[in-house]
Amino acid sequence: MLIENFAYPKLLKYFEEISAIPRPSYHEEKIADYLVEFAQKRGLEYYRDALNNVLIDLPATEGREKSEPILLQGHTDMVCEKNEGVAHDFLADPLKLYVKDGWIRAEGTTLGADDGVAVAAMLALLDGACESHGRVQCLFTASEEVGLDGVKGFDYSRIFARKMINMDSADESLIIAGCAGGLRSSVTLPVERYEQSGEVVKVQIGGLAGGHSGEDIHRGRANANKLLGRVLNRLFCENSSARLISVSGGTKENAIPRESTAYILCGGVDSISALCKTLHAEISAELCADDKGFFLSVSPAESKLAPMTRECGDRIIFLLLSLSNGVFEMNRSLSGIVEFSRNLGIIKTEADSFEAVVNSRSAIESQLDLSAAELDAYARIFGGVSDHYNRYPGWEYAESSEIRKAYTRAYSALYGKEPTVEVIHAGLECGLIKKALPDMDMLSCGPIVLNLHSPDEALDVASFERFFGVILKVLSDM
Secondary structure (H helix, E strand, O other), X not given: OOOOOOOOHHHHHXXXXXXXXXXXXXXXXHHHHHHHHHHHHOOOEEEEOOOOOEEEEEOOOOOOOOOOOEEEEEEOOEOOOEOOOOOOOOOOOOOOXXXXXXXXXXXXXXOOHHHHHHHHHHHHHHOOOOOOOOOEEEEEEOOXXXXXXXXXXXXXXXXXXXXXXXXXXXXXXXXXXXXXXXXXXXXXEEOOEOOOOOEEEEEEEEXXXXXXXXOOHHHOOOOHHHHHXXXXXXXXXXXXXXXXXXXXEOOOOOEEOOOEEEEEEEOOHHHHHHXXXXXXXXXXXXXXXXXXXXXXXXXXXXXXXXXXXXHHHHHHHXXXXXXXXXXXXXXXXXXXXXXXXXXXXXXXXXXXXXXXXXXXXXXXXXHHHHHHHHHHHHHHHOOOEEEEEEEEOOEOOOOOOHXXXXXXXXXXXXXXXXXXXXXXXXXXXXXXXXXXXXXXXXXXXXXXXXOOOOOXXXXXXXXXXXXXXXXXXXXXXX
């Protein structure tokens, strides 16, 4: 076992087991197979749908048959990010876990604690970790990280519980009682190319902290794609003969991009190195402490693609430069809560097109409408087209909640203080479940996990134990 003397061996056992199962978004068939086999071996009633959502029902223990049932829920997929140069196939390879200074991490990749902690917790409970409980339904949803697709397609007539604990938040001392909705969009511009000789140079930005585009958007961390637009604009303003070949950066709409790269045709590395050094110094002085690893490098390169026309390259650069990104508005009622934001998560270039993929977030539907309208305007201005998809609702805060009171009592009894209640800017599946089951009383919680959606993701061991202790007590006491 990864840790000796861990308070809940079954919890850690199942976290290790699922970490060996590849589970990228839209590829949850292996983890769904595992869950079905798990239920079959224990004679538990289960349901698996075509989206690889799995529901497993756990009967009440003796004497608890009349207790109110509880739904536990979390998602099986994980964000698959790795450091540059790390050889890891997320479709085939197990994660390589290790423990250092009280934190569980994965070597060079995301850890999948988001939301492997929920999957492990439900498996431990289904395997008898709680001695006394009412009926429990465990819902393992698929494809959460790519727009909550799994939870959107589930058949909620199968859910009889009306109290729910979502386990996809990142601090057991916090009760999450509301969240933002979201929208994903793309702006696509046509690309025109022509043959021209010259030296190809690779311009690369990296070393940034990145992070979750909802939970970390307010931390002032730089967006590599936006910085690349800034750098290219300066380079092209001072070099009229430069031509853009391609740009690429980011891999997930809901992750702040840490790296971004451009290939350009110019007079060679020497022609732009001095300006890049100046830009590196300027940008470094502006960045927050989290981005202290920032670098801007230029190097000779090769490209199979011909350069773009100057006009075409300028349109792409100006879009990167001008596209609004980051926090737009703070919540006017809840102090410190972001209300409206946007993240330029992915940029990529094909032979005949350029695409920018954006994630907008707000609990207010009209603000999502506004973001979509602005992106439509960008597309029209720069001669492209826009598309909007994977929209999901927010989850409105409820003044009164019995499940929230139960969690507060359990946490206070165990740790001598009350948990904090918050509304978050990140998206959760709770909004869609609440829309399907309006009378569901719910909360979201979880252990401390840092650096979500990045290879620096880390799970606090002590918090993992405390979190599970609260879940056990809630189930035992209700």
